[in-house]
Amino acid sequence: MTNEFGAVISQTAPLEKKMHLRSIARATSFVMTIVIATTLAIPIGLAQTDTAQVAPVAEHIETWKGTLNLGAKLELGLKVYRQNDGTLSAKLDSYTQNALGIPVEFSRDGDKYKVSNKALGLEYEAQRSADKSMLKGVFKQGPVTTDLEFEKTDLNYEVKQNRPQTPTTPYPYDSSDVTFENKKHDLSLAGTLTIPRGDGPFAAAILITGSGPQNRDEELLGHRPFLVIADHLTRQGIAVLRFDDRGVGASTGDFSTATSEDFAEDVRSGMDFLKRDPKIDAAKIGLIGHSEGGLIAPMVAAGRDDLAFIVLLAGPGVDGARIIQTQQSAMLQAAGESPEAVTANQQLIAAVLDLMKSDDDVTATAINAACKSVVEEIQDEDLRKKLDVPLGAMFSTPWMQYFIRYDPSTNLQRVQCPVLAVNGTKDMQVLADLNLDAIEGALTKGGNQNFKVVRLPNQNHLFQETDGSGATGDYATIEQTFSPKTLAVISEWIAQMTK
Numbered sequence: 001m002t003n004e005f006g007a008v009i010s011q012t013a014p015l016e017k018k019m020h021l022r023s024i025a026r027a028t029s030f031v032m033t034i035v036i037a038t039t040l041a042i043p044i045g046l047a048q049t050d051t052a053q054v055a056p057v058a059e060h061i062e063t064w065k066g067t068l069n070l071g072a073k074l075e076l077g078l079k080v081y082r083q084n085d086g087t088l089s090a091k092l093d094s095y096t097q098n099a100l101g102i103p104v105e106f107s108r109d110g111d112k113y114k115v116s117n118k119a120l121g122l123e124y125e126a127q128r129s130a131d132k133s134m135l136k137g138v139f140k141q142g143p144v145t146t147d148l149e150f151e152k153t154d155l156n157y158e159v160k161q162n163r164p165q166t167p168t169t170p171y172p173y174d175s176s177d178v179t180f181e182n183k184k185h186d187l188s189l190a191g192t193l194t195i196p197r198g199d200g201p202f203a204a205a206i207l208i209t210g211s212g213p214q215n216r217d218e219e220l221l222g223h224r225p226f227l228v229i230a231d232h233l234t235r236q237g238i239a240v241l242r243f244d245d246r247g248v249g250a251s252t253g254d255f256s257t258a259t260s261e262d263f264a265e266d267v268r269s270g271m272d273f274l275k276r277d278p279k280i281d282a283a284k285i286g287l288i289g290h291s292e293g294g295l296i297a298p299m300v301a302a303g304r305d306d307l308a309f310i311v312l313l314a315g316p317g318v319d320g321a322r323i324i325q326t327q328q329s330a331m332l333q334a335a336g337e338s339p340e341a342v343t344a345n346q347q348l349i350a351a352v353l354d355l356m357k358s359d360d361d362v363t364a365t366a367i368n369a370a371c372k373s374v375v376e377e378i379q380d381e382d383l384r385k386k387l388d389v390p391l392g393a394m395f396s397t398p399w400m401q402y403f404i405r406y407d408p409s410t411n412l413q414r415v416q417c418p419v420l421a422v423n424g425t426k427d428m429q430v431l432a433d434l435n436l437d438a439i440e441g442a443l444t445k446g447g448n449q450n451f452k453v454v455r456l457p458n459q460n461h462l463f464q465e466t467d468g469s470g471a472t473g474d475y476a477t478i479e480q481t482f483s484p485k486t487l488a489v490i491s492e493w494i495a496q497m498t499k
Contacts, residue, residue: 058081058083059082060079060080060081061080061081061155062079062155063078063079063080063152063153063154063155063157064077064080064135064151064152064153065150065151065153066148066150068148069146070146073096073477074094074095074097075094075095075159076092076093076094076150077092077093077095078090078093078115079093088106088107090104090106090115095161096159096221096477097476098161098219098476102117103117104116104117111127111132112128113125113127113135114126120141121141123139123140123141124138124139125138126148126150133151133152134149134150134151134152135149135151136149161222161476161479163222163224163479164479165480165481165482166224166228167227167228167231171231171234172197172235173194173195173196173197173235174194174195174196174197175193175194176195177190177192177250178192178193178241179191179250180269180272180273181269182246182265182266182269183269184269185246185265185266187253187266188252189244189251189252189253189266189269189270190250190251191216191241191242191243191244192216192230192241192242192243193239193241194230194231194234194239194240195279196234196235196239200239200279200281201278201279201280201281201282202237202238202280202284203237203285203286203308203494203498204241204284204285204286205238205239205240205285205286205287205288206240206241206267206270206271206285206287206288207226207240207242207288207289207290208267208290208296208297209226209290209291209292209293210290210293211291211403213245213247213255214244214245215244215248215249216242216243216244216249217242218242218290220475221475222476223462225290226290228481228487229288229482229487229490230242232491233490233491233494236495238494239274241270241273243270245263246258246262246266257398258398258399259398259402259403260295260296260299260402260403261299264300267296267300271300271306271307281498282306283306283308284308284498285306285307286308286309286311286417286494286497286498287307287309287311288311288313289310289312289315290313290315291313291314291316291429291430291461292316292403293313294312294313294316295315295406295408297310297311297312298310298411298412298415301411301414301417302411302412304417305417308498309417309418309419309493309494309498310415310417310418310420311419311420311421311490311493312419312420312421312439314424314427314430314435314461314463315421315423315430315439316408316435317409317434317436317437317438317439317440317442318408318438319404319405319406319407319408320403320405320406321353321404322434323429323430324349324353324404325346325349326431327428327431328346329342329346330428330431331471331472334428334469334471340380341383341386344387345387347374348374348375348387351370351371351373351374352367352371352391355370356395356401356404356405357404357405361401362395362396362401363392364390364392364393364396366392367391367395367396368392371387371392374387375387375388408439408442409441409442412439412442413442413443413446414446415443415446416448418450419439419443419448419452420451420452420454420490420493420494421436421439421440422453422454422455422456422486422490423435423436423454423455423456424455424456424459424461424463425455425457425458425459426458426459426460426468426469426470427459427470428461428471428472429472430461432455433455436455439453440453454489456483456485459483460474460475460478461475462475462481462482463486464478464482464483465480465483466478
């Protein structure tokens with residue numbers, strides 16, 4: 001899911017975790033990462049790396065460009081600076097991931113270059129060519145080792161991603177920054193409220209982000225899907241509230257200790273805020289959740305009679321354990337991994353999930369031990385090395401433990417307001433048939449008389465139209481942010497539910 005939902009084996013794990021997840025999942029490295037944003041297994045977290053420790057820059061003296069090819073391609077930049085005292089420093093850019101100015105440890109001894117970042121576990125050692133135009137070396141991160149070349153380029157070189165759907169001002173509606181309080185958890189949430197011009201009152205929707213720390217636009221890889229959705233809906237006469245996750249952007253609170261239920265309380269606070277606005281019709285407020293947000297929306301709606309609708313965009317219909325198992329298998333098979341590799345990976349995941357389901361407070365140490373016992377049984381040495389990655393720190397977080405055990409069908413059965421559930425047929429993170437069938441079954445069992453399930457051909461987890469497999473590595477290279485066809489499905493259905 002956005003980001004990135006659950007944990008996935010990542011081909012591009014070499015530049016680690018969130019935007020997201022939020023993350024970001026291609027299968028040569030067999031490195032497990034949490035999807036940030038929203039939604040993917042791409043390591044978007046670089047964009048949030050703390051740059052405060054980087055020394056003041058005196059002079060920019062070199063810029064290098066290169067491509068890290070791990071199934072999905074990452075366009076990289078390396079910028080070298082000379083400080084006032086003559087020492088050298090550097091910053092790494094991952095243009096594909098929209099992660100710029102990543103601080104690194106840097107040294108240059110003659111024509112030998114060395115770059116590292118301990119927090120991300122990456123190293124790069126290279127030799128500069130005789131004509132000083134190329135760097136040729138080896139990149140390492142975790143179990144990944146691969147050749148990487150950089151070419152010297154203009155000092156001001158940068159890669160600009162084309163995102164033609166991103167709205168630009170002036171808008172034909174009112175847009176304002178707002179804050180509202182979650183009094184139960186003593187935190188303040190900051191966002192943007194867009195309202196059509198006119199007297200109102202207007203129907204309204206609250207956008208709920210996917211997994212990982214997300215800003216109000218659910219921004220990842222240069223895409224700003226929630227800005228695109230909010231712009232479209234507001235132009236159609238529907239007010240929209242979107243907000244930064246707790247601990248992200250201008251919102252207060254601690255994201256790292258929160259679970260999906262905590263995020264649901266943030267959404268409830270947003271509903272209370274909208275009901276107090278005289279330009280909002282309190283009887284026509286609904287929720288739109290993407291990925292994990294599609295899990296949270298039914299949590300909020302369950303047992304309530306004051307919601308006009310909920311829209312589930314690639315929302316899960318099965319528990320987190322099945323989400324992880326199915327997305328892992330789909331991604332590895334699409335990446336061309338051998339049946340032996342897929343089976344071994346499934347055995348590793350199963351061992352972790354079985355342990356988590358049997359222990360309410362499983363530790364990172366216990367998870368790592370369970371992984372080790374599976375890996376030691378693998379006969380193929382190369383495969384054993386790929387899978388020998390400690391997963392304890394990731395799987396022992398409060399969010400992950402809650403996600404693994406939570407079954408969304410219970411709350412889906414209690415939702416009585418109108419529901420629109422949509423998913424792309426090429427979604428590899430929340431598989432369409434598995435989850436839409438489960439959502440439909442739960443709503444039917446609960447007696448909901450007004451719901452619609454839509455399968456969208458050739459759309460991925462981000463609702464981008466694609467001719468490819470739907471692999472997360474394509475998210476950055478596809479210029480479309482959110483399918484106009486899907487925007488129309490959403491807005492037309494909401495208009496019917498709120499007329």
